[in-house]
Amino acid sequence: MSHRDVNTRPVVEEKKTTETVLSWKKWLLKRESLLQVLNLLLVFASALVIWKGAIAVSLSESPVVVVLSGSMEPGMRRGDLLVLSNRTKQLRCGDIVVYKVQNREIPIVHRIIEVHDDGNEPLYLTKGDNNFFDDRSLYSPNTFFLRRGDIVGKSIFIVRWVGMVTIIMKEHPFLKLIIVGFLSLTVLLGE
Amino acid sequence: MHSTSVRFNVLVTTSLTYLIVLHAFCILYSWLKRLEANPQATVSFGSLVSLKKLPNQLGESAVVTFQLDADLQSMWNLNVKYIYLYLVAEYSSPRFRRNQATVWDRYVERGSSSFSAFPFYNSLGLHNFVDTLRNASMIFRLEADIIPFVGFVFHTTLAETMEIQFPLEYTL
Numbered sequence: 001m002s003h004r005d006v007n008t009r010p011v012v013e014e015k016k017t018t019e020t021v022l023s024w025k026k027w028l029l030k031r032e033s034l035l036q037v038l039n040l041l042l043v044f045a046s047a048l049v050i051w052k053g054a055i056a057v058s059l060s061e062s063p064v065v066v067v068l069s070g071s072m073e074p075g076m077r078r079g080d081l082l083v084l085s086n087r088t089k090q091l092r093c094g095d096i097v098v099y100k101v102q103n104r105e106i107p108i109v110h111r112i113i114e115v116h117d118d119g120n121e122p123l124y125l126t127k128g129d130n131n132f133f134d135d136r137s138l139y140s141p142n143t144f145f146l147r148r149g150d151i152v153g154k155s156i157f158i159v160r161w162v163g164m165v166t167i168i169m170k171e172h173p174f175l176k177l178i179i180v181g182f183l184s185l186t187v188l189l190g191e
Numbered sequence: 192m193h194s195t196s197v198r199f200n201v202l203v204t205t206s207l208t209y210l211i212v213l214h215a216f217c218i219l220y221s222w223l224k225r226l227e228a229n230p231q232a233t234v235s236f237g238s239l240v241s242l243k244k245l246p247n248q249l250g251e252s253a254v255v256t257f258q259l260d261a262d263l264q265s266m267w268n269l270n271v272k273y274i275y276l277y278l279v280a281e282y283s284s285p286r287f288r289r290n291q292a293t294v295w296d297r298y299v300e301r302g303s304s305s306f307s308a309f310p311f312y313n314s315l316g317l318h319n320f321v322d323t324l325r326n327a328s329m330i331f332r333l334e335a336d337i338i339p340f341v342g343f344v345f346h347t348t349l350a351e352t353m354e355i356q357f358p359l360e361y362t363l
Contacts, residue, residue: 074298075273075338093279093291094334094346116321117289123321129275129298145321157343159214186196 040184060086060153065098066163067109071128072096079164082109084153091115091124091148096155099126102140107152110135114145121147218342221270225337225345232261232349234278234333239355242324242362251324253357255294259333261349263299266337274299275336276349282329282357284322294331327357 054063067080076082076096084098091097093112100107113134114125123145127134136144169176237256245252263274277296284290332351336344 075275075336093293094275094277094336096336096344111293113293115289115291116287118287122289129296155344158339159341186200 058083058085058087058153060084062098062107062152065107065109065152066166068106068167071130072109072111073130075129076109076158077160079161079167081159081163082155083157083159085156086151086153088154090117091122091151091154097124097126098152098155099146099150100152101138101143101146101150104138108135108138109155116145123147124151214341217270217340221268221339221342224268224270225266228265230261230263230266230335230347230349232259232263232333234259234331234350234352236331236352236355239357239362242357244361250321251361253324257331257352259350261333263335266335267301270339270342271301271337272340273301273338275338277334277336279332279334280329281332282324282327284324284327286322290322290327324357325361326359329355329357331355 051063055061057063063084065082065084067076067078067082070078082096082098088095091112093115095112096109097112098107098109108126110126110128110131112124113127114123116123124147125134125136125145139146169179235258237258240254240256242253243251257278259278261276266274275296275298277293280290280292280294282290330351330353333349334346335349336346338344
């Protein structure tokens with residue numbers, strides 16, 4: 001072994017150790033980044049599972065709705081959140097229901113004021129508590145009653161004002177992007 | 192020591208937790224109070240003022256008088272926002288074995304411990320354009336929906352009348 005070899009060996013070994021540590025750090029950083037992304041995906045997946053679970057339990061295609069108008073005031077105001085259940089087989093006068101009609105995209109929350117049941121397919125007439133007239137003008141043309149299939153669900157639970165967030169985001173769509181982006185960043189960059 | 196975002200996160204999470212706990216307490220409290228509630232109500236049928244056929248195939252119309260009295264004191268608690276009272280006429284007809292129609296309704300606000308029918312509300316109309324009201328056996332039922340600030344919407348039947356038989360023919 002030469003004198004030169006003895007002098008250079010510790011420097012070379014130190015350089016190799018530093019490179020090894022750096023490569024391990026890079027690998028760990030990538031792993032942490034991947035974990036953060038997986039965490040974010042887990043949050044979205046959990047939300048989806050909860051929503052689908054609620055649909056399965058309530059038997060309603062939309063188990064949670066927001067009151068968008070004042071037609072049911074004073075009992076229900078704009079921004080109130082309603083939890084629906086479609087498990088009730090026999091609806092009755094007085095039930096607050098959410099229904100959809102063919103020519104309207106947004107479902108309507110009103111109260112049943114008439115029921116006519118011949119044993120096969122009951123017919124329902126609805127009206128908003130704050131409206132003077134019944135809902136016949138809102139139904140599809142030449143339709144004077146709702147059928148069971150038109151009804152999305154019956155309101156069983158109320159939470160006040162929570163739906164205002166949805167209304168604000170609906171009126172200002174860019175806010176939805178900002179809020180979802182902010183929450184995603186929080187999960188990605190969070191400790 | 193802690194960043195602004197961490198502090199904000201903790202503040203929001205803690206506030207939401209407290210809010211959810213408060214809501215859960217209100218729901219449990221109102222559910223327990225509902226079990227203790229004992230509202231008193233009577234509804235009685237007065238008379239059939241008229242039963243007639245409407246023009247242009249708009250169906251039939253009946254006007255009846257009734258008297259109702261209700262003491263709702265025991266139904267109120269800290270989580271009750273409104274009580275929605277309504278009178279439902281239930282009858283059978285040749286085409287439909289079960290017909291229900293809301294003939295009168297009223298939102299009762301907080302502070303209204305009792306409710307009595309005023310003469311203005313004693314006459315009410317019952318309309319039918321799918322079938323006939325003639326010869327119908329009718330029951331009037333006073334129902335109530337308890338509308339909470341937060342929680343479940345509860346329904347209860349307060350009182351009902353005896354069975355009333357409508358005449359075979361239209362009245363004049």
